[in-house]
Amino acid sequence: MPQSTDKKIFFYIILFFLLVTINNKKIINSNIFEIKSINLIGYKFLDEKKLLKELDQYTFNNIFNLKKELIENLIYENDMVENIDVFKNYPSELIINIKKTKxxxxxxxxxxxxxxxxxxxxxxxxxxxxxxxxxxxxxxxxxxxxxxxxxxxxxxxxxxxxxxxxxxxxxxxxxxxxxxxxxxxxxxxxxxxxxxxxxxxxxxxxxxxxxxxxxxxxxxxxxx
Structure with missing residues (x-):
């Protein structure tokens, strides 16, 4: 009897984690976490309109799935950029801090x-x-x-x-x-x-x- 009870407890634990995982995936993939705003800091030495147009391809992407390297590689194409810091402000904003080189x-x-x-x-x-x-x-x-x-x-x-x-x-x-x-x-x-x-x-x-x-x-x- 105790062995049967242990098996049931184990089964319910597994079931609980499975349901939590499924629900988490649904939440993460919901439109709540779509990128709706891209905020640039320190960009004055760049062409703002051109940069925002290039970054527009990432609007409405899932903020969890977005790889920061994609943003960094795009901005580093400008020779005047020294450093880039991409911050994900959940649920739906990207903050990109761009430092000009000396x-x-x-x-x-x-x-x-x-x-x-x-x-x-x-x-x-x-x-x-x-x-x-x-x-x-x-x-x-x-x-x-x-x-x-x-x-x-x-x-x-x-x-x-x-x-x-x-x-x-x-x-x-x-x-x-x-x-x-x-x-x-x-x-x-x-x-x-x-x-x-x-x-x-x-x-x-x-x-x-x-x-x-x-x-x-x-x-x-x-x-x-």
Missing amino acids: FVANININGTDYFIGANKKFIKSENNDPNLPSVFGKPTAEEFIKLHENIINSSLKFKDLKYLYFFPSKRWDLEFKNGNILKLPLITSSNIFETYYKISQSEHFKEKNVFDMRINDQLIINEL
Whole structure:
């Protein structure tokens, strides 16, 4: 008798969970959870009408079934976007927070002006920004951002740079606003910039302009 009672209890437990699951699926798939509103934040640098038109395909989709990656991939097609945060505000609203990338340098590629963004992309521009340093040569955006990160992780201030020259050998020369030129080795790190910073601040080298660090563990200092 006790064994039969246990079987009945087990059966009713299974039946309960089955009914709950079926009901939950019906609720989730009901039109209550259809996307009816898409709210954009931080989009002012984008074409709002165009973006909303592209996002309109997700209106009335089920908010539970929508994959955030679909929204992110669509918006990331714009080169000026740094970061996207898609928040599902249940039952029926999407909130999309879009962050604009920071422009860190000017570059001209085959006669066309671009900004280099912190998001490792080239962004077309109508005019150079005189407050940003200019890059000469043909680095990839990733190669430039790697250099940029090494500089900002040192005591140097990136805003003090005027020109950056990239050579086919993938080596860099930097020209500062004070006229100093720093010749870098093929492989760089923030330690190299820290060394240059300390030496350039020394009274012994105030009249020197060219700091040649192309050879590892050596520093050659000259005047222009």
